[in-house]
Amino acid sequence: DAGITQSPRHKVTETGTPVTLRCHQTENHRYMYWYRQDPGHGLRLIHYSYGVKDTDKGEVSDGYSVSRSKTEDFLLTLESATSSQTSVYFCAISERQTNPAGLNTGELFFGEGSRLTVL
Amino acid sequence: GENVEQHPSTLSVQEGDSAVIKCTYSDSASNYFPWYKQELGKGPQLIIDIRSNVGEKKDQRIAVTLNKTAKHFSLHITETQPEDSAVYFCAASNQAAGNKLTFGGGTRVLVKP
Numbered sequence: 001d002a003g004i005t006q007s008p009r010h011k012v013t014e015t016g017t018p019v020t021l022r023c024h025q026t027e028n029h030r031y032m033y034w035y036r037q038d039p040g041h042g043l044r045l046i047h048y049s050y051g052v053k054d055t056d057k058g059e060v061s062d063g064y065s066v067s068r069s070k071t072e073d074f075l076l077t078l079e080s081a082t083s084s085q086t087s088v089y090f091c092a093i094s095e096r097q098t099n100p101a102g103l104n105t106g107e108l109f110f111g112e113g114s115r116l117t118v119l
Numbered sequence: 120g121e122n123v124e125q126h127p128s129t130l131s132v133q134e135g136d137s138a139v140i141k142c143t144y145s146d147s148a149s150n151y152f153p154w155y156k157q158e159l160g161k162g163p164q165l166i167i168d169i170r171s172n173v174g175e176k177k178d179q180r181i182a183v184t185l186n187k188t189a190k191h192f193s194l195h196i197t198e199t200q201p202e203d204s205a206v207y208f209c210a211a212s213n214q215a216a217g218n219k220l221t222f223g224g225g226t227r228v229l230v231k232p
Contacts, residue, residue, distance in 0.1 A: 111162050
C-alpha cells in the first residue's frame with residue numbers, strides 16, 4: 001500500500017469553526033490532491049498540488065484553502081466550516097511517469113479518508 | 120469542463136453472473152479512462168484503465184471497452200464473486216492537461232452468493 005496517512009480520520013465540529021485536515025505521504029510523489037466524496041457525486045476535486053508551494057483549484061474549491069510547505073504534507077483548511085462541507089475527504093498522490101510511448105501513467109493512490117461532520 | 124455520467128447507481132447480481140457498468144463523458148479531448156474500486160471504509164484503488172488509442176483491454180475477469188465516437192466506456196466483470204462487492208468509479212482526464220481526474224457518481228455492486 002502507498003504510504004499515505006490522513007488525520008484526523010473522524011471529526012465533528014460546529015458551523016463557523018476552522019478545520020484543518022492533514023495528508024502525509026512517504027512516497028516522495030510530486031502530485032497531491034484533495035477530493036470530497038458525497039453520495040451521487042462520486043469524487044470531486046477540491047484542490048491539488050504539483051510541487052512544494054505550487055497549488056491550484058479544482059472544481060469545488062470555494063470555502064477551502066490548501067498549503068504545501070513540504071513534499072510530504074498537504075493541508076486542507078476550511079476557514080469557517082458550513083454544514084454543506086459535511087463529507088468524506090480523500091487525499092491522493094501520484095507521480096508523473098511516462099511509458100515508452102510518452103504517455104502519462106500516473107496512477108492515483110488514495111488515503112483512507114477523513115469523515116467530517118459539521119453541525 | 121469534463122462531465123462524467125455513470126450508470127447504474129446500484130447493481131445487484133448473482134454470484135457467477137456478469138456485471139456491466141457504463142459511463143459517458145463530455146470532453147472529446149479526454150484520452151485516459153481509469154476505473155477505481157472502493158471497498159467499505161477504504162480509499163479507491165485503480166483496477167484497470169484504458170487510453171484513447173485502444174478500444175478494449177482485459178485483465179483476468181475484468182475488461183474495459185471504449186467508444187470514442189460515442190464518448191462512452193464500460194467496465195465488464197465476468198464470473199462475479201462476493202469479493203467483487205464494492206463501489207466502482209469511472210473517471211476521465213485529458214492527460215495533456217495534467218492528471219486531474221473527473222469521476223462518475225459511482226456504482227454500488229452487490230454480488231449475492
